[in-house]
Amino acid sequence: MKYFFSLFLLIPLFSFSQNDFEKAEVFFQQQKYSQSQALFEKVLKDNPNNFKAMEYLGDIQGVQKKWKPALAYYKKLKQLQPKVANYIYKYGGVLGMIAKESNKFKALGMIGEIRSSFEKAIKLDPKHIEARWALIELYLQLPGIIGGSEKKALAYSEQLKKISPIDGYLSKGHIAEYFERYGEAEKQYRKAIELGSSKVCYQKLADLYKNKMNQPEKARLALAEYNEKNKS
Secondary structure (H helix, E strand, O other), X not given: OHHHHHHHHHHHHHHHHHHHXXXXXXXXXXXOHHHHHHHHHHHHHHOOOOHHHHHHHHHHHHHOOOHHHHHHHHHHHHHHOOOOHHHHHHHHHHHHHHHHOOOHHHHHHHHHHXXXXXXXXXXXXXXXXXXXXXXXXXXXXXXXXXXXXXXXXXXXXHHHHHHOHHHHHHHHHHHHHHOOOHHHHXXXXXXXXXXXXXXXXXXXXXXXXXXXXXXXXXXXXXXXXXXXXOOO
């Protein structure tokens, strides 16, 4: 009876915490980050092992480009939940943003941990799409002398194609665009459109026409094609 009574007393507190969490999620979706952060911090104070609240707090810092506070949350998540791929991926992603804004010598010392974070995320979750995209970008951006490689980028693109054909074609288009092979990029984006016709696919094609190929009319027509296909 005593145990039952104690449990009964905890129910309102649990419900209240759940309400705070749900409200915080709504604020986050509305991009009201200060309100969302305050509620998630309260949830985390009441339950220090609420990993989802901790992740949201990292996300809030990340979307505001407050990389070091974001990294602190993801580092803690990585330590507490070392087998959760997404936490490792987000840690590597924020570390990459810090490296991008650091001087070259400091950034060089961070590359290994960034790369290994993405690789570990893939090892933990063999179907992790975002980590493969991150590695593609890493291998494109790095100079060849310190590990940059189109061949390695293409290898991850091939992996993406097996998991998500649309992402595979988009990534091949992105790689071709990076190396200024615009005709090939156009071809790959069109293949992605044939499979998905999503706004992302059309936007990538339109951006290519407008910003790289100096063909604004083609960009307009690509977006008009998307709108025509998606009339309500």
